[in-house]
Amino acid sequence: MQNGPKYAISKEGVIKLVVIALACTTFALLADANYYLYGRKGRMEWVFAAFIISFAISLLLYIFRITGAADSMSTCGPCTFDGFDFLWSWFSTMWCLAAAVVFALEFNVSSRSPxxxxxxxxxxxxxxxxxxxxxxxxxxRSRAPAHLGYISTRKGWLKTALVALGAAAFGLLVDSGFLTCRASCGQAIMYVLVAYVVGWVGTVIIWFLHIIGVIKADNRRTFATVEFSWSVICILLFLSGSIVSGVFLHKQCDGNYNNRTYRGLLCQQRLSSVIVAAINAALYIVDAVLNKPAT
Structure with missing residues (x-):
C-alpha cells in the first residue's frame, strides 16, 4: 500500500476518511444531545467511548499513512503496519457493531423530545x-497477518457474526432478569440459557482454532465434517431456545402477568434475545451449508 500524500486519494484512504468522519459525527451527536449520560450501568458511556476510541486510533493511522511515517514504523512480531491496520479495522467492526446494538436497545426517547x-x-x-x-x-484482508486472514473471508465473517450474536442472545436473556421466573418458567429459561451458552462456547472454540492456525487449508476439508455437525447441533439449540423463550415470554409479557407488557424494558430485552437467537439459528443453517462435507 502506498503511503504519503497519494494515500489520501487511494481507495483505502478514502474509505478510512469516510470511517473517521462517520465515527466523529456519531459521538458528536451523542455529546451534543448529552445522551451518553443516559442509560443503565454506564452503558451509554461505553457506547460513547467506543466511537471516540475507534475514531482516535483510525485518525492516528490515517495521519501516519498520509505523512509517510508508517513506512518507518515497525510493529511487534510478524504483524506489519498494514497488518495492524487490518486488525484495527476488523476489531472496530465488532466493537462499533456491538456498541450500535447496545445503543439501539437503550434508545428510549419520545418523538416529541428536542x-x-x-x-x-x-x-x-x-x-x-x-x-x-x-x-x-x-x-x-490481503494484508492480514498469517492465519488471521480467515476472519475476513466469507466463512470467517459468518463465524464471527455467530459468535457475536450468540453472546448477545444469552447476554440479553441474563440481563432481562431470567431469575425472576419461578417453577416451570425458571426451569425452561435455564434450559434456554444453557443451550445458548453451550452453542456459543463450541462456536468460539472452532472460531479460535481457525484464527490461531490449528485448522489450516490442508486439513480444513477434514474438519468441515466437525463444523457441519456442530452447526446442525447449534441450529437445534438456538431454534429450540428461541421457541421455548418465546412461549414463556408471551405468558409473562402479554399484560396479564404482574402488569407487564412488551413496552417494559425487561420484556423488550427478552424479546430481543428471542429475535437474536432466531437469527442466529438461521445463520447456522447458512454455516452448515457452507461447511457441508463433499460427497
Whole structure:
C-alpha cells in the first residue's frame, strides 16, 4: 500500500476518511444531545467511548499513512503496519457493531423530545460506521497477518457474526432478569440459557482454532465434517431456545402477568434475545451449508 500524500486519494484512504468522519459525527451527536449520560450501568458511556476510541486510533493511522511515517514504523512480531491496520479495522467492526446494538436497545426517547432526531440519527450512523469498518477490513484482508486472514473471508465473517450474536442472545436473556421466573418458567429459561451458552462456547472454540492456525487449508476439508455437525447441533439449540423463550415470554409479557407488557424494558430485552437467537439459528443453517462435507 502506498503511503504519503497519494494515500489520501487511494481507495483505502478514502474509505478510512469516510470511517473517521462517520465515527466523529456519531459521538458528536451523542455529546451534543448529552445522551451518553443516559442509560443503565454506564452503558451509554461505553457506547460513547467506543466511537471516540475507534475514531482516535483510525485518525492516528490515517495521519501516519498520509505523512509517510508508517513506512518507518515497525510493529511487534510478524504483524506489519498494514497488518495492524487490518486488525484495527476488523476489531472496530465488532466493537462499533456491538456498541450500535447496545445503543439501539437503550434508545428510549419520545418523538416529541428536542433530542429525538439527533439521537436517532446517531443510532443510524453508528450502524453505518460499523458497516464501513467492515468494508475497510475486507479491503485490507490481503494484508492480514498469517492465519488471521480467515476472519475476513466469507466463512470467517459468518463465524464471527455467530459468535457475536450468540453472546448477545444469552447476554440479553441474563440481563432481562431470567431469575425472576419461578417453577416451570425458571426451569425452561435455564434450559434456554444453557443451550445458548453451550452453542456459543463450541462456536468460539472452532472460531479460535481457525484464527490461531490449528485448522489450516490442508486439513480444513477434514474438519468441515466437525463444523457441519456442530452447526446442525447449534441450529437445534438456538431454534429450540428461541421457541421455548418465546412461549414463556408471551405468558409473562402479554399484560396479564404482574402488569407487564412488551413496552417494559425487561420484556423488550427478552424479546430481543428471542429475535437474536432466531437469527442466529438461521445463520447456522447458512454455516452448515457452507461447511457441508463433499460427497
Amino acid at each position: 433530542i429525538f432526531a439527533k439521537v436517532l440519527s446517531s443510532i443510524i450512523l453508528a450502524f453505518v460506521t460499523a458497516i464501513m469498518y467492515g468494508v475497510e477490513a475486507h479491503q485490507l
